[in-house]
Amino acid sequence: MRKSKSRSVERLLRYCEFVKKRLEEGKSYVFSHELADLVGVSPAQVRQDLMVFKIVGTPQKGYPVEEFYRVLSDHLKSGIKTKIILVGVGNLGRAILSYFIKRKPNLEIVAAFDSDPQKTERIYSGTRILHISKMNDFILKEDIKVALITVPADSAQIVADQIIKAGIKCILNFAPVALKTPPEVFVEQLDITLSIEKAAYFANKEAQ
Amino acid sequence: MRKSKSRSVERLLRYCEFVKKRLEEGKSYVFSHELADLVGVSPAQVRQDLMVFKIVGTPQKGYPVEEFYRVLSDHLKSGIKTKIILVGVGNLGRAILSYFIKRKPNLEIVAAFDSDPQKTERIYSGTRILHISKMNDFILKEDIKVALITVPADSAQIVADQIIKAGIKCILNFAPVALKTPPEVFVEQLDITLSIEKAAYFANKEAQ
DNA sequence: TAATCATCGTTAGTTTATTAACGATGATAG
């Protein structure tokens, strides 16, 4: 899948949340440089992002918050709640389950899966944990499109192949391997340990 | 800080780990396309990464694993264990503490900090949790250079300013705001919720 | 020995992402 708009989508999601807050505060306008500060890019980048959506601002006033929010939330949020599954209830999987629960109203982790029978058929942080043998059916019946992979590195590709065959279209991969997937599947890599290692690397380099 | 080498550092860390495994398996050589598959780039990119370190391979055989590992680990890992602190012991902070513990032998989260006295002066997942008022001294005395920020969005900047003043050089920011920092400080943004939202966005777009 | 071929090192080119620049606008102040 084209990652082309990937970064801009991140920004748009942030803009949207920020502008919603503005709206609730009763403010009518917002400037590009305020949004730029929020997400850490130049005002030019913000204006470019908004250009695509024909959100027009006026100099001296900025962008009208109400229209801004309406247009963006229309584009970004589908009316329905997006159902998500998590695969791999190890340390990281549990960490994410306990962190993410009810964090966003229109996103829900509806089930988690693991191959270890000791971990399954119970509830963790409000989420059902089922045996991996039930995963295919679940994805199909519940029409799940988004999955978080939190299995060890050497199982990640196997899991990915399996869930893609079952109908998953978007994967957040927390395992430290690159997944081979068909081009229409969106994959985002998110390796916390690697990020920490990288930070440590820069810290030690600076020191010299 | 120049993010220039940031992505290549990620790859080098992965190469290093992979090559170490190869070494333990008793294999003598590794090909660029094997490393490319591992990290999800082209073999050309891998060869370019290695060029910088003068790691030379031979056609038909590939790169010599032993020299490869020696050169890279020399460059990437400092001999000493890197000490890390975590600021903000909410859901996310606890999640990371419980996940990360003893994951990498030369990285250690040596303490966590929070402003809530109810959470402090105890141990969570093997990590001491101290009151935030002790943070400055701790950073100075223990010579900490790396910090994970897991506080809510509206406190993140305040925390960042404070720890940078105390001597922190590298920040992993899990809060959903861009931090304003001096150019010599390395900041990595890591917003799990945002990534999930983004995946949900693509899932819903695909559906149409 | 000679031909083949996978892979190497390196340079050039492409794509993606972001910033710079600049004329246009229209609110505000003199």
Added chain:
DNA sequence: CTATCATCGTTAATAAACTAACGATGATTA
């Protein structure tokens, strides 16, 4: 009323990240 000026929309330029391409190498096979 006019001048000023912050900000807008848009295009051009720059920077970063990655891939393509190609001659060179040297192991393998005929």
